[in-house]
Amino acid sequence: MLKNALGLACAMTLVTATANAAEDYPTRDIRMIVPWGAGGGTDGIVRKITDLAEEPLSGTVYVENIEGGMSGNGLIQLINAKADGYTLGALTYDSVITVPWQDMLPGYSTEEMDLIARITSEPDAIIVPADSEYDSFEALIEAAKAEPGNIRAGIQNMGARTHLTLLQLMDATDADFKIISYPGGAAPQKEALLNGEIDLALTSLGDFASLIEGGDARGLIEFTDVQSQSFPDVPPASEHDLDIQMGSFIILAAPAGTPEPILDELEAAYQQAYESDEFQDWLVDVGVTPNWLGRDEVTQWVGTTQEEIFATMEELQEQGILD
């Protein structure tokens, strides 16, 4: 009954709007659901680009932070909302991989949404303190093989993205790390790296940008196949003959069944905001990598990403490495 009430709550916030009103869309304010907390990384990026997209859209978009359940709470509201283009949402790695994999929301899948675009994608990386004895990726792997389970690697939530990246690395190199979990974003990882509780942290370089620039930490490797422009000292995994590509990303989406013309309009508005100098400069300032993927490609990209990661997870599960 409560679930119904919740669904109703979403539907009620939207006064009637019909699909053929696409020409003069938007006629009222658009709601953007950010399934993470106010002031966090995802929130900042989505707010920034949304603010810039208002002008080409000639409408107002307001952000609502609906936290909890590893982005699941926001997702429920998004997929239950009326597909009229007046409710949008931001998806992250957890929305696409962790939530469906753990079957946390019965009946949820990315099919329930029309994806608009991917705006950023950030590879995971290995970051060590500046005074670490491991001055290269090889040295780290050698040391991990020499003393299995002795090097402490700080990840975020168990069973989520950074954990999986590390497991893939351990699987590919036969190195063995002691895995320590720091849930709740990169902040506790930073603290642990600074106070020497962990020997390396696993997350994106952008999360540690201020510490890397300040000379307190350095990156060893980035799990991608192209050289990072913002961090030219950090080699991509492909340079070490490793085929691991993992990272976080932000995707904008609307409930499935949103009229095509509206989706096109939204895509165009966000693309214009994305390409603006203001947004690009801002991303450089905060150390985040822009990586646009339009409507044509994003759905397929999500499909293949899911397939690959689910396959990896199944494999790791069969080996008994992952719960």
Added chain:
Amino acid sequence: MKLPHAFSGKWIVPALLLAVTTIYLVEALQMMPPIKSGDITASFFPVVLAVIMYLSIGIVIWQGRSGSGKTATVDTPLPAAAETQAEAGVPALNRFGALWVTLATGVYIGVFSIIGYSVSTFLYVLLLTFLFGNPRPGKGGRAWIVKISAALLITLLGYALFELIFQVRLPTLGT
């Protein structure tokens, strides 16, 4: 008087908590083993909590039994105790006031998103002004006018605060 007394029965809280803790413990044990391959899991902590809870409820019950007469008199007169003494003079509506407020609030939350903020809030406040104030508005319409205008004002102020100043979207009476 029956209901408040049933609620103030000495064993109601320990009994309730024992039941809740038992459900909690069973659920925790069904989740996964508390210790798996040397590591503590997501169910370890809840199991420990349940044990602490049983112990502390045990102490509460034991203390309540051994000092049943004494503790009551040693305690300083607390507002709650004074309340029950004064209860004789309180009108019937107030005696069950807590129950009525609970019911009204429950209904309010239930219809909040269905009939929208404005209507539900107005009716809720109007009802509360009777529960918290003089249950029998005096002769003539004057008391009614005061209560209705207070309800209108509170509803409007809440709307102004959230919708206008902070631009939060409250549910409206829609389709």
Added chain:
Amino acid sequence: MDYFRELLNGFATLLQPEVFAYMVGGYLIGTFFGAVPGLTSMLAIALLLPLTYSLDVTSALVACASIFMAGMCSGSITATTINIPGAPASMMTAIEGYPMQQRGEGAKALGHAALASMIGGALGAVLLMVVAPMAAEAALLIRTPGKFSLIAFALIVIVISQRDSIPKGLVATTLGVMVATVGIDVMQPVPRFTFGTSTLMQGIDIMPLVIGGFAISELLVQARKGGRRTVDADTVKAERIRRRDFIPPLSEVREIGVYRYIKSAVIGYAIGVLPGAGGSMAAFVSYAEAMRSSKHPERYGKGSCEGIAAAEGANNSMCSGAFVPMLSFGIPGDPTTAIVLGVLVINGLQPGPQFLDTQLHLVAPMFAALLVSALVLVPLTLYLLGPYFVRIVSIRRDVLYSSIAVIALVGSYVATYSTFQMALALVFGVLAYVLRQHKYPIACLLLGFVLGPSLEEYCRRALSINDGNPMVFLTSPDSLFFLLLTAVFYYFMVVRKPKTPVIKGVAS
């Protein structure tokens, strides 16, 4: 000294009319949000986040700082006058302030709270300006096992500070920790105690618990009372309150002592510097320390000015402390500073080790705002508005309580956008009402809820770092320190507890 010149420039910037207006405006918003049950200063900052696009960074930060500071001390207003703490950090103030209000000393209680807030807030701001980099380094000495012991210390002290009813305190605290385990597990994405429903998967937010535990349970208590006014006319002289009643008598201030004010400020600042603790823990630990070292521990719980001073001094000092790790490492000290970090990021700034050296000109006005709002706005607000605060109780009961009910419930909707959390507020309200009738301390329940998840997280991580060997809590010096501290408190508060019979009602 470039550093101090930049700081002075910060004060100059703050005096620019526009920036100054943001500080005062922020302070008033913070006072309102802090005082009204169901609204918190954190919610105010979160709701104002979109505004930060149109503001320059300095004004936005100044506004955030004064909202934060105001929210911490205005919670004491409703805590004292109507026994509903406006924010969880004012729980202790309700325990001491409301009994004073009932004896007709509400104005004096508010005066003590404001004086302590002023001293604590100002000392905290000075510490922030002077020792921030050192404090940030010192905080790194406390690692996961130490943090576990610190949280365990706080929880144990919460229980033993319920001197007459330790078992009931233990029950309430454990229940709070249990409630906090509902939802997704702290370490891994597995649901716990959701009984297969997706509504419980979202976990239980703190707002429903605060609103239910304090506001709704008090409404239910009040619903059983008749009469038109909140308090009988003859017990409270609220109608004839004069401004000078708010000035705490010098004799009492002297009895509290300079040392205790400083100690509260330092405790609050230190807890703020440690990421993951927060205002309610700062207030509580300082309160417990005051109780431990008090000459009159028997007055606690019955209206002790000392208790109010300790709690309010610490929670305002915490504000400044929480900025330290955020500015030095980009690690927020509490949920409010996490949102302020978002304000910086939206403006393209990334706090890190060099941030204070290179960007001090941007944050110096915020430091100045913390100091000025504590030193000037706290006492000024009480002086100007104090008589109106106390007159809250002379508002017609029906109007007062129905507006509290509406704002508290709608506030919990706005904080989470979910009617489910509103329903939870009611459930917890009824639970807290029943518990209060049976003298189970609600403050314990709430602190257990707030600290429980950290306790579990730190415990599990400390064990995983040390291959499941629990000896780590005794072998790490930081952890050992807090365990010994726990033993000291246990000795003073339980073993050597005052044998003198409790003085009934009035303090001497």
